Amino acid sequence: MVQPDSHTHDNFEKDEAFDALLKPVFKGKKLTDEINTADDKWNLLPAFLKVKGLVKQHLDSFNYFVDVDLKKIIQANEVILSDVDPEFYLKYVDIRVGYKHNGHKAIMTPPHECRLRDMTYSTPIFVDIEYTRGRSIVLHRDVEIGKMPIMLRSNKCILDSAAESDMAKLNECPLDPGGYFIVNGTEKVILVQEQLSKNRIIVEADEKKNIVQASVTSSTHERKSKTYVVTKNDKIYLKHNSIAEEVPIVVVLKACGIASDLEIMQLVCGNDSSYQDIFAINFEEAAELKIYTQQQALEFIGTKVKTVRRQKLSILQEGIEAIATTVIAHLTVEALDFRKKALYIAMMTHRVVMAIDNPKMVDDRDYVGNKRLELAGQLMSLLFEDLFKKFNNDFKANIDKVLKKPNRAEMYDALLTINVHSNNITTGMNRAISTGNWSLKRFKMERAGVTHVLSRLSYISALGMMTRISSQFEKSRKVSGPRALQPSQFGMLCTSDTPEGEACGLVKNLALMTHITTDDEEDPIKVICYLLGVEDITLVDSASIHINYGVYLNGTIIGTTRFPTKFVSQFRCLRRTGRVSEFISIYTNSHQKAVHIATDGGRICRPLIIVSNGVPSVTAAHLRDLLDGKLQFDDFLKLGLVEYLDVNEENDSFIALYERDLSKNITHLEIESFTVLGAVAGLIPYPHHNQSPRNTYQCAMGKQAIGAIAYNQFKRIDTLLYLMIYPQQPMVKTKTIELIGYDKLPAGQNATVAVMSYSGYDIEDALVLNKASLDRGFGRCETRRKNTTVLKRYPNHTQDIIGGMRVDENGEPIWQHQALGPDGLGEVGMKVESGQIYVNKSVPTNASDSILTQTEAQYKETPVVYRAPEPSHIDQVMMSVSDNDQALIKVLLRQHRRPELGDKFSSRHGQKGVCGIIVSHEDLPFNDQGVVPDIIMNPHGFPSRMTVGKMIELISGKAGVLNGSLEYGTCFGGSKLEDMSEILVNNGFNYSGKDMLYSGITGECLQAYIFFGPIYYQKLKHMVLDKMHARARGPRAVLTRQPTEGRSRDGGLRLGEMERDCVIAYGASQLLLERLMLSSDAFEVDVCEKCGLMGYSGWCTSCKTAEHIVKMTIPYAAKLLFQELLAMNIAPRLKLGDVFEA
């Protein structure tokens, strides 16, 4: 198919959904209306989301990987040489994903076809290689080395910059956020992983053990290692995994070439006498070890190193090697100049000394500024590099094998061997993504559960999955620190959206307006720093290093400055004018006397309005241009009106929440306050009036709500899909709802709720439903379940076939085949009942025979039988061919469900309840207008839950109904309660939302006023039909002959230990006997009274007599136990006696 040309589509018309938000007339706001910066600055948020999208972090990361990182990996593993032929070389010149050197795009199977046909959405990886063929050097372009799974909506995806109409042609939903992969037909997400930042010093203290330690995790392309500077008995040591024992810090510094004790003191402590007192003791140990020179120190370290090498090195060389490559591995040493490394270790020691002197000078591991987020791109790059290296190794081995042959007839062409292995990269990538196991030998990384199947339960659940962040902490550990809400999460991570239970606080979600950075080049930044007057650290005198502010680039000191404030402001000026990337952060840490610059990837940041002299730089004119489409969000960045701050820089800024808080010292202004919440928590109306755990509960439940999933929901064939028949957009919405498109793909209905007690079937949060509402379609949903059948081909050329339908003597199909068509497949629209067949498959009986001895094929019927308590309808039948050329049949079965007793419902405030009773229309209370509630909710649900937001939702919703408007319940804003009450009063209702109701049963007035109005209710996926289960008799387990377990196996209902205790306590011994044995696994055995062992057929095999045999009934499990004991040489003997002695 022809690819949509990305150039023809202007960026402006990229996403019609967001365009609506940016239209001059939107939600009642007209072009002529006065623009108020305080009220309208929130328009920056849709502008941000239009540019960035909801899952931009994934897309950016993947784009970076494909466009930049791949090239770096190729460069790092550029050349393949042969051990045999020194003349031979092969060099990778370029790598491209998806298009050839002449710009031609490779043809891709569209994503939806991949989903349906169980294929992988991928595109070829092309490399250009240069190699020697005989005497000549050949350049070969566009060699395919494998296929790369493509992230949907990334810049390699065919959906990139596709207009809504193009999306429709491709059967894609324009609201689908993308950011996931399709591997073997399943949608897989690589969750964002949270980690402690790499290559940064973290100082920690254990006050009980009196230990202070500074640690740094060095991470480079080749290896990962951790270096510690620790205190032990008040002395400071360096610790590293590949050095056998702790090395005194003075020895290490001497080994790094700082031989003078004075200089060591200067580097570590500066002029501070209290630091000097703390550190002085360390010189003694070095002196005791008689280490005075660099050589002595290196040899000392050399003896401690525990590495296994092929060739032996001398002790000195070992020491040099250790300092140069293993310790602080991320700093590379050139020409044996250890100065930089010495400074780094000295700085670590300095931090330790500071922390000893003042225990408050430690770092917080849980501080978001010390975290980095690892995204799909980074993980894919690790994986690709690993596979690529393996690919090259195999390639090289093959080349060597060929070149080794002494007399080759023809000239060797390396290209001929390359294609042989091209599958490794493809399958390696596919397997890793589909299983989620990331095992990389280089880093000894063995991570399971990196990828997850994208949950399509509801639109929100899919969206929520894309913003989810999982932490590396162990779930079982009982520590509160990493789980607690960190103040530094403000605006970056959602404060409400986290699961309950074991993963609480460890799994987080991104807030609405965040961005995650990708790696940026360090070197240009370094140059800029020096140009701005930073003194190069290699040139700075050791004595003055602690006098001035140190300038750190990604944790490594690169120089000092005497004027930190000026430097920082000049640097920021460069960033605001677009001279350096907007994602580079710079901040001053006056405690550490340091200016930190960060360019690394994985930092969370968010945009803020720049304020100077108490005046926000974004003015009404800018906002008008934004609404007119003259300005884009990126222009705000370029004009220096808005900038991104990461957590560290945010901590160094003074941010006003509202315009009224502006003053002279303020540096930034928030764009919108509701962005502290994420996409999922943004659905809750008036969340700022709720008790906080209720919002958290709703975040979990919003993902279980049945609704519309995507525009292409009827074209999808998923394992299980729940859809609501008549979803409605909420009466009370939030700005977030509009931004994420929940009003277009809603999951719930506006129910008229009466808060009163009724019938007694409403205790414990149960709800009373109106039968007439159900008749008219309230809460109706459908389930769609997929069944996949593969018609296998066997090696002996036989294959599975589909039989037709069988007919009875009248020519009518037999009952089992009633849903089938003449082709043996279920007919679309037919009803299938339990026991009926919908794919009449047969397998050959001689599939394992050899092709030579093969006889005429006989077929055995192996039909796909429908088994469920309720019948289904056949919705779709798809027949296709999968990747491996086998016929693939997918049958989609649909069930239409009307709410019934026990179905679960929930409002948007963490208030769930099951349907307790369904009441007919005439019995329900009614108001003056004759309005009858859809749902009656018990008022006891309110006092302990304190969900005031729900009450306000009701009043706003009622006002909206009367006014003909949709009201807002946006967090920290929304329609005001006073205004809503006024609308109620103007329409002849009571201000409080309480109405006078008449009982439907007696017809009299109720003696209390009833809180009555619309509340948005969600139907949750837990439905009685999927859970109901009963059994009188049924299957038993083979081994124990006890009833099977679980509903899926038609299992028994267990009378457990506690129930057993009750029966014992009551003394109902016969009941106990019946429940535990007779109804379970009663078994008649022949017991020999003499020897006490079990015989059979009236014969004791050990006594060789039938004389003393007694028949008795025991549980089969007991018999099994006796036999197992016998098998391990223990003879359990039964001693029999009468219960009632004669």
Place this chain on the structure above:
Amino acid sequence: MSNIVGVEYNRVTNSSSTDFPGFSSEQDNAWDLEKFKQTFDVRIESLDEREVNFDLVHVDTSVANAFRRIMISEVPSVAPEYVYFFNNTSVLQDEVLAHRIGLVPLKVDPDMLSWVDTSLAEAERFTDENTIVMSLNVKCTRNPDAPKDSEDPKVLYRNAHIYARDLKFEPQGKQLEQFAKCPVVAADPDILLAKLRPGQEISLRAHCILGTGADHAKFSPVSTASYRLLPHIQITQPITGDAAKKFVKCFPKGVAGVNEKGEAYVKDPRKDTVSREVLRHEEFEGKVKLGRVRDHFIFNVESAGAMTPEEIFFKSVRILKNKAEYLKNCPISQ
């Protein structure tokens, strides 16, 4: 006891009637048909094809409520119940479309049909006496005359929107004459049933039978049948000046007014919605008493379209009468 239900700030008082024998020694309150005939009153406020608004005065709550309940759930009407699909390639699933068709109110006199005997086999169940057959056969095609720049699917395609009016009556047997004057049509022709795109088609047949609202809401002949009690406003102390103006504002237009003395007075309590706004303001405390007349029911019956609203009410009366007669003949009452 007064027959005024007290509407107070946070509660409703005196909501049950006490005029039954044995409640108090002072009054007998025994049932007296003559007295009832004298006091009972029916006033029709408004009446049109679809809606009636009338008052029942001096009747017990139980009787008024019985009428309401019977109108909702026991007056029979005709609705599509069995839908047979021949073809349906629209996006709507068969069940959903069948449900939608079922909810369409039909203009058919329920007295023309008899009840379906569900004990019979499906093949014999439906006759021309008890079943009305409606069919829907539509196919969406492109409109060749559509203007090029048009984006409206209704212009671009033919039969893009399927409405209730597209349901066609298929008279069976003697129905041809029976329904010659009043062919069965949807009461509201503009109910959207489905949307189609070129190439999609729907072909189905619906069997419409008699049923009651107790079985399914679609058989209910009313969209709403309810009553409210007549509001009662009593000014106990004169309200004058600005307070009087404010007092008037507390009620919907026309309920209260200010007379030439500057005193507030009650014009027409019937128009009040009993929003209880007056009770919110301190200045009216103790000066006004809100209430509702317990035995004055303002009925509002809105027909779904099959029958006129008054007919529905009369039927409810007849059903109640039959019930009473049945009870009378029961051995327990003799």
